Amino acid sequence: DIVLMQSPGTLSLSPGERATLSCRASQSVRSSYLAWYQQKPGQAPRLLIYGAASRATGIPDRFSGSGSGTDFTLTISRLEPEDFAVYYCQQYDSSPRTFGQGTKLEIK
Amino acid sequence: EVQLVESGGGLVQPGGSLRLSCAASRFTFSNYAMSWVRQAPGKGLEWVSGVIGSGGTTYYADSVKGRFTISRDNSKNTLYLQMNSLRAEDTAVYYCAKAETYSGRYSPFDYWGQGTLVTVSS
Secondary structure, eight states: OOOEEEEOSEEEEOTTSOEEEEEEEEEEEGGGOEEEEEEOTTSOOEEEEETTTEEOTTOOTTEEEEEEEEEEEEEESSOOGGGOSEEEEEEOSSSSOEEOOOEEEEEO | OOEEEEEOOEEEOTTOOEEEEEEEESSOGGGSOEEEEEEOTTOOEEEEEEEOTTSOOEEEOTTTTTTEEEEEETTTTEEEEEEOSOOGGGOEEEEEEEESSSSOTTOOEEEEOOOEEEEEOO
16 A cells, blocks of 8 residues: 655644645655645545646645655645645555545644 | 535444445536545544446455445435444544546545544444
8 A cells, every 4th residue: 555644744834824735655656646635624625636736626826736756745825714724645546545644734 | 516415324333334325416426436435533534445437346445345335326326335343443424525537546536525424332
């Protein structure tokens, strides 16, 4: 199974700041089959990024993804109050689909 | 917009059974693979099981293989998860999630339901 490690576990920032979240895979994720999801308390996850760098429908352009192979990054350019949430990366290159343990983005 | 509504969760004793349902609407259900993903209280996400558009091929996580059965009724636009021999560690919110492709291969989950809570406890 591909293990995904996210860092940091918790990120404390202020609105307007830039957030950089990391996801590292235990083996190469082919063709960048890597997605990012946002989850707010009491809500279902929402797809933000797929194919490592493509934004899902309706996702603001302050969210961007990058990376390939084993190292991937989610960047939020200027944090809005509604962006404080938990973020998960997921690989869909191989079965079983696996998720990272999550990064909690909290207000400083 | 795509709608996925789960039901069937509840409190069950260890060793018991439960069947979850996920009613889908506003898309051509039979054209897309579907999965169940669970989240234990305060924990992360774990993929549980998946099924292709026709229902003919199914996939399971090792943690539930032999105990859970995924199925779908395309005439009713409904996905199911039959859960047997339930354990305390199966306690979680169970989400149904839609893939972007018929097979589910190389596809993220583009839509999720709101989830249904399953609690396994005596």
